[in-house]
Amino acid sequence: MKTKIIILIGLLFISFSSYSQSNCKAYYPFEEGTKFEITNYDKKGKKEGVVKYHVSNIENNVATIEAVIFDAKDKEVTTMSYNVMCDGNKISIDFKSLMNPDMLNQYKDMEMEFTGTNIELPNDLQVGQNLNNANMNMALNMGGITMNMSVNMLNRTVDKKESITTPAGTFDCFAISYDNEMKMGMKMKFKIKEWIAEGVGMIRNETYNKNDKLMGYSELTSFSK
Template sequence: MKRYFLLIVLALFTVHTSEAQSSCSAYYPLVDGANFQYTNYNKKGKEEGQINYKVTNVQNGGDTVSAIMMMEMVDRKGNTYTSDYEIACDGNVVKIDFKSLMNEQMMSQFEDMEMDISGTDVELPNNLSVGQELPDGNMELKMKMGGAINMNMNVETINRKVEKKESVTTPAGTFDCFVIYSETKTKMMMGNQTFPSRTWLAEGVGMVKQESYNNKGKLTGSMVLTQFSK
């Protein structure tokens, strides 16, 4: 279960670097009832599970729009995990406060632990262009697992860059996308690792596809938009 929790944290960090569309965002529809379904695949293309998202409780306040994103994650064995967190669009940039990922529902899964989370937002501006460099972000998680056992995890999203424009087809349709390259650097007690990834973003839809690679550039897994409605 603890291993599953860490996978969820990484999935949240890498998937939702932006999560809104309204008058202040060109990506992801921030409207009540919008639904996204993503299917996870391993390096051989075998289905590993699904993540479902639903936008709720949208609040408009001048140049700022906020909402609650409800998440349900189902692995290949049928185990499910649900959570929700806040997202916001401020001006023409979408941001996430990573502390909001650690809500009471998630904390209740680990009543025997003390956790502290901090970090900086990952931002996505409206006006993307090929060759554009994007700001880094990071998240630090400190866990007390009982007794004298403590675990710290630091996750950084670095080297973010808009590589190209490309059309991509998924079960949800065909989309014109910007392709964003980034590297997720994790630091844990067992060592440091860096995982490159690419994300395909479509205006008005958001993330359409994501691919993750090992440090040699070989595909290790992917996530594809399989259903979308708003």
């Protein structure tokens, strides 16, 4: 269960006009109509689920991302949407995308309050670069009792450049790593390795436990404009 939670969280923020500001296309497909699919697997390569994304609208440099989440048997689980912003120098992804979609569906009838810091990806990525941290905090009102949850992306660094191949093709990527810390009653820590390509976004994402053992991975399995 822990593996599925962290992979779904990773999936939702790692993958996103044909209009004049071409610098908005850096490391996300910031183009209306783009569709892409990310499949997540357990450590042995068994399929655990799929997220299908659609850049449904772009207005005033803000893209609306629609995500449909499916389980291992391709049954639709839930849907969600959030925004990705471009300021000409970087992409900024809504911190609410860090929220696990299953939990959103489970608590949809309850009062939720979100605060946090957006996930940023600058256009001028370079090996050795340190990236800003990001976080999401949720306060859930459960009939007078408040339950808190937090997700933190810490120590984000650009490690190297390398080529990565998935069912969607072969891509020249920047490899990024960071620590992912979740707290909801108990605290869980993970190490994330992620590969992103210009104009496409996330190509592959790997989750490791505190002992550096692979827990699961996700990869781009289709991409179209």
